[in-house]
Amino acid sequence: MIFDEKSTVDLLRQLVNIPSPSGYTNQIMEFIGAYLHNLGIAYKKTHKGAIIAKVDGQNGSAHRLLTAHTDTLGAMVKEIKASGRLKLSMIGGFKWNAVEGEYCTIHTADGQKIRGTILLHETTVHVYNQPDTIKRDENHIEVRIDEKCSSAQDVRNIGIEVGDFVSFDPRFEATDSGFIKSRHLDDKASTALLLQMLKTIKENNIALPNTTHFYISNNEEIGYGGNSNIPEEVVEYIAVDMGAIGDGQNSDEFTVSICAKDSSGPYHYNLTRHLVKLAKQYGIDYKLDIYPNYSSDVSAAIRAGFDVKHALFGPGIEASHAYERTHVDSLNATAQLLYAYVTSSMDSEE
Secondary structure, X not given: OOOOHHHHHXXXXXXHOOOOEOOOOHHHHHHHHHHHHHXXXXXXEOOOOOEEEEEOEEEEEEEEEEEEEOOEOEEEEEEEOXXXXXXXXXXXXXXXXXXXXXXXXXXXXXXXXXXXXXEEOOOOOOOOOOHHHOOOOOOOEEEEEOOOOOOHHHHHHOOOOOOOEEEEOOOOEEOOOOEEEEXXXXXXXXXXXXXXXXXXXXXXXXXXXXXXXXXXXXXXXXXXXXXOOOOOOEEEEEEEOOEEOOOOOOOOOOOEEEEEEEOOEEOOHHHHHHHHHHHHHOOOOEEEEEOOOOOOHHHHHHHXXXXXXXXXXXXXXXXXXXXXXXXXXXXXXXXXXHHHHHOOOOOOOO
16 A cells, blocks of 8 residues: 555644754654664764665666655744743744644743743734734743743753753644645654655565665755765655645645756756656646745755765645645555656666
């Protein structure tokens, strides 16, 4: 079975509920390592904390590499205010209004998990009569801590300090109609699909035509997750990441989105056409698209100078970098294309 809906959704639920803003990914990478260990798949861990697993193929000289990332948006404590509230510094690219009103967790250096809420300072309408005109920025958005704190010293006394990480509640929900709503589907949806692909390969003793590396990165949201530790034998490098949905976009929540170009420029023409050919050959619902404000681990690798053919595809994700949503049909289509790709032949002369 290429796509097991229940086990994929269950795994995705586990992944999004492990806090992992960029720079604070030890726990989720330990989870990934344990998952691979239980499958009997060897892996190595990079100094930056990423995980790379290798599956030997019939051709051991021309390799493939697939990547997805586990790091997410988040924040750090920038300042402890005299009022006992926290000023934040963003991790990753999002708008403050996308997290206004969200519950969060402050992760202290001594291991505490302290709850709070992200709010506009001028939220109380019975005091501030024009909150709708106030700019949502780091000077107005703050964390209300769920402890008795009315001064900066009170905050420090409970163990919170500048530099502590702040994670946003995912609020995962799988509906009866097949939708999955949650923060951090970018890119934990694709991470779940890669792990499920490895499980399928291992449990069914599937022979791959080319040695293939599975790179789970942990710094993509800040721009350098998958631009190192790429084996020199790698010829094709594919990022499995979210498809961008919005006005003027071709992508949707029900198909696999294949990216032809993003803000870094066009992806490799022949490799992208190979993906389209596979989708057509196997009757996989897909959309070809351009993502205007987007970059990926594979585009970071190209900028770093790696001589590889690069491409990107993944499930369509609505409301990216906010409260995101996709559908199991999109996960299924992405899983189908993943399987078609890793079992397809590679023409190294293209």
